[in-house]
Amino acid sequence: MRSDIGGADYEPRTLKDSGDARSHEFLMKQLAGFRPDDAVLSEEGADSNERLSADRVWIVDPLDGTREFSERSDGVWRDDWAVHVALWSKADGLIAGAVALPGRGQVFDTSGFDLPSEPGQRTGGVDGGTLKLAASRSHPPKLIDDIVGAYDVDLVRMGSAGVKTMSVITGETDAYIHAGGQYEWDSAAPVAVARAHGLHASRLDGTDLIYNRADPWLPDLFICRPALVPRITEILAAMNHEEHND
Numbered sequence: 001m002r003s004d005i006g007g008a009d010y011e012p013r014t015l016k017d018s019g020d021a022r023s024h025e026f027l028m029k030q031l032a033g034f035r036p037d038d039a040v041l042s043e044e045g046a047d048s049n050e051r052l053s054a055d056r057v058w059i060v061d062p063l064d065g066t067r068e069f070s071e072r073s074d075g076v077w078r079d080d081w082a083v084h085v086a087l088w089s090k091a092d093g094l095i096a097g098a099v100a101l102p103g104r105g106q107v108f109d110t111s112g113f114d115l116p117s118e119p120g121q122r123t124g125g126v127d128g129g130t131l132k133l134a135a136s137r138s139h140p141p142k143l144i145d146d147i148v149g150a151y152d153v154d155l156v157r158m159g160s161a162g163v164k165t166m167s168v169i170t171g172e173t174d175a176y177i178h179a180g181g182q183y184e185w186d187s188a189a190p191v192a193v194a195r196a197h198g199l200h201a202s203r204l205d206g207t208d209l210i211y212n213r214a215d216p217w218l219p220d221l222f223i224c225r226p227a228l229v230p231r232i233t234e235i236l237a238a239m240n241h242e243e244h245n246d
């Protein structure tokens with residue numbers, strides 16, 4: 001698609017819209033073919049109340065990090081964007097998911113076969129060293145600036161909730177914190193995959209992330225290795241994050 005409509009004088013808006021639409025159409029066709037009885041909640045589809053009484057709902061973000069998908073510099077396209085597909089069940093909540101990073105040729109999923117080691121072995125931060133935090137580059141939460149101003153933290157800004165969550169899995173960062181706004185499709189697949197890799201995933205106040213609600217607004221998110229939960233919980237508790245989700 002980038003080579004089709006991403007020529008020298010390409011229009012980023014066209015690329016964003018085409019990326020969103022074509023990925024959505026592809027996924028809807030696959031789901032309709034393989035799982036015709038399931039409901040779907042997609043960022044790019046019309047929502048329906050039917051999903052609220054369904055036993056199984058696919059929660060899909062066809063192109064997360066749409067802005068980054070449309071950007072290149074010095075002729076090199078950005079690779080921090082993702083495709084999210086999660087499966088929610090009435091009985092068990094999030095039960096499966098996959099996050100594809102097509103720009104990097106990687107797919108992370110809940111099968112448990114895509115990474116060899118425990119997430120806890122990968123980076124520092126547990127014994128008080130500098131924390132590496134993944135944070136949004138295009139929707140920077142005020143909370144993150146407040147944390148950076150008060151604690152020993154290195155920020156790693158990148159696009160896409162999926163890319164940021166995968167950076168915690170691989171150990172590129174210690175945690176991903178978001179506030180100020182997001183929808184269920186932004187976090188459902190990343191959270192399913194993060195949990196399958198042994199990570200903690202919750203709201204900023206430590207409560208559970210609840211999916212397939214009538215209003216899919218789910219404004220904040222906290223993902224990290226289990227060993228870092230006490231340290232980061234303490235930081236978050238010291239911040240007044242109520243003001244960050246308006």
Ligand SMILES: Nc1ncnc2c1ncn2[C@@H]1O[C@H](COP(=O)(O)O)[C@@H](OP(=O)(O)O)[C@H]1O
Pocket residue numbers: 043061063064065066067135136137138139140158159160161179180181182183186
């Ligand atoms: N304050 C906000 N309000 C609504 N959506 C937000 C948001 N901050 C981030 N998001 C959404 O969360 C996803 C990841 O954002 P970011 O790349 O900034 O971390 C993006 O999804 P989309 O690219 O699917 O729109 C973005 O639109």
Ligand SMILES: [Mg+2]
Pocket residue numbers: 043061063064065185186
């Ligand atoms: Mg998104």
